[in-house]
Amino acid sequence: MSGERHPACLRHLHWAAAAGVAMQLALGWGSEAIDGDTGMRLLRIHFQLGMVLLALMLLRLACRLVRRMPPADGGEPRWRRRAARIVHAGLYLLLFLLPISGxxxxxxxxxxxxxxxVLRAxxxxxxxxxxxTWRAVAWYVHxxxxxxxxxxVALHVAAALWHQWVWRDGLISRRML
Structure with missing residues (x-):
């Protein structure tokens, strides 16, 4: 079991993105549910935060490419390591596709x-x-x-909590805090 932590830049950007994603989901669904000026204000904030999240994800990707990652836990079965890589790759992919389509x-x-x-995209x-046509395609993709x-995100959080509370292997505190 590797006790090595992820680089600080990745830990901080992980939690910033996690908070941003929670806000984005609430703003996006809220703007769809509320008509008129209030819905449009929520949508405007949603766009702006989406651009901030895109910048955070670009920083996260750069940090990931230049910093050494801790080795995978050798005690984990190969299928679980593969599932974790697939989920993480999916999260990265969607966290780029969403702001681009938006x-x-x-x-x-x-x-x-x-x-x-402050800035203008x-x-x-x-x-x-x-x-x-392409607006409709972008909306369906989004x-x-x-x-x-x-x-x-639900799967990622459930797996982290499973590690923490069922297996009690200290994954969250060991790697991400």
Whole structure:
């Protein structure tokens, strides 16, 4: 059992992303459920936080590429190590697909691209005037990825809690705190 911790940059970015994802899910679903100005304000915050999460994920990926990761627990069965890698890869993939698809939707809406009043996301494309096909595709991707992310987050949290409370192997405190 490896007692080595993940690099500090990954631990901090993990918990920042976890908090951001929880807020994003609440804001996204809340903006869908509430009509009018309030729903649009929630959606605007949702877009801005999505851009912040994209930046955090880019930092996390950079940190992951340049920092040495602790070795996998040799006592874990191979299927569990493989399942953990698949879940983590899925989380990374969805945490990039969601802000990218959200950005496409936002640009198509011709909404303001400012982020927290400090930065402005660049407009990387101009949507065609009479064709909303790609906006619809982006919305379906965004919607499906939000549900997929919710499922993977639930699985990730359940596995961490299982390690902590059932196996009592101290995984959370040993690796991520």
């Amino acid at each position: 950005y496409v939707i936002w640009v198509w809406m011709e909404a303001p691209l400012d982020v927290l009043g 660049p407009r990387l494309f101009m949507p065609p005037a009479n064709d909303e 919607f499906a990825c939000a549900w997929g992310l919710s499922a993977l």
